[in-house]
Amino acid sequence: MMEMRNVLKFVDVDRQSLDVLAPRDRILKTASDLFYRFSINSVGIDRIIAESGVAKMTFYKHFPSKAVLIATYLRYKSAIWFQMLSSSTDRTGLSQMERVLAIFDAVDQPLLSPSFRGCPFVNGLAEFGPEANSPDVQATIAAYFKGLHEFVASLIEPLSLKKPETAVIQVLSLFQGSLVMAQSTRDPAIVKANRDAARLLLEDGLRRNRA
Numbered sequence: 722m723m724e725m726r727n728v729l730k731f732v733d734v735d736r737q738s739l740d741v742l743a744p745r746d747r748i749l750k751t752a753s754d755l756f757y758r759f760s761i762n763s764v765g766i767d768r769i770i771a772e773s774g775v776a777k778m779t780f781y782k783h784f785p786s787k788a789v790l791i792a793t794y795l796r797y798k799s800a801i802w803f804q805m806l807s808s809s810t811d812r813t814g815l816s817q818m819e820r821v822l823a824i825f826d827a828v829d830q831p832l833l834s835p836s837f838r839g840c841p842f843v844n845g846l847a848e849f850g851p852e853a854n855s856p857d858v859q860a861t862i863a864a865y866f867k868g869l870h871e872f873v874a875s876l877i878e879p880l881s882l883k884k885p886e887t888a889v890i891q892v893l894s895l896f897q898g899s900l901v902m903a904q905s906t907r908d909p910a911i912v913k914a915n916r917d918a919a920r921l922l923l924e925d926g927l928r929r930n931r932a
Contacts, residue, residue, distance in 0.1 A: 735801075739774060745783040747773045752794050757838050761791055762848050788855055795861040798841045803868065805831075810876060818923055821876045824896055825916035832903045832912060839904035840897065842866065869893065882926040895919050 739747050751773035755764040766787050770780050784790040809827035810820045831837055838844070842865045849858050873896075874889045882888050895915040902911045 744773075744775045744779050748775055748780055748783060748790070749793065749797065752790055753797065756791070756794055757798075757841055757844075758836070760848060761794075761845065766790075788858055791855070792857045792861045795841065795845060795858065795865070799861070799865045799868070802841075802865075803872065806872060817876075817879045818920070818927075821873070821880070821892060821923060822916055822920055824873065824876070824892075825899065825912050825919070828900065828903075829909065829912060832900075832907075832909055837904065840900040843897065843901065877923075880923065880927065881930065882923075883929055884926070888923060888926055891922050892919050 735750060735753065737750075739750065742750060748769060752764070752769050755769060755772070766780065769790075770777055773780075784793065806824055806827050810823040812823065815823060842862050845858070845862045849855050849862060853859060870889060870893060873893055874885070877885050877888050877892065880888075895918055899912045899915045903909070
């Protein structure tokens with residue numbers, strides 16, 4: 722994960738208007754918006770250059786290729802999503818069970834936003850599957866999912882379940898399913914339903930521990 726100061730810098734940049742940003746940040750902000758709204762492969766470099774208001778030479782100075790820009794975009798998205806998850810799960814007063822379930826709380830607000838277009842890494846996976854010749858982009862996507870798995874595993878570990886890895890897979894499936902289904906239906910009740918399902922699974926695991 723990126724250092725926290727860099728995460729905060731990007732979050733701040735993401736909320737500012739282009740005219741106050743340095744050229745590199747203008748490119749990244751523009752690409753982030755276009756990639757997320759319209760898909761990565763459908764947005765060309767010329768459009769990013771035009772909408773960011775930088776010269777072509779300036780673009781290539783900061784991003785030698787579109788692949789470099791895509792990987793940078795995904796790394797920033799990864800940092801932001803992990804910051805969002807950490808902020809939700811690290812709240813004071815939560816039980817260990819509630820910390821696990823807090824990953825669902827973290828996406829409540831993003832799902833309600835009109836600009837929500839789903840998980841950028843699921844979207845990226847659809848565009849850069851095994852047949853794609855973009856090793857840096859594919860590695861960045863894979864690193865996000867690996868990091869997410871490890872993050873959820875670290876939350877579940879203190880529960881001392883008999884089958885913790887099974888619980889991790891189940892909770893992750895419900896979490897990712899929430900994002901995909903909410904993207905298609907815009908129904909916030911989906912997240913609550915999957916959160917409740919995750920609670921039932923974890924409570925069942927705890928009961929088995931006591932049996």
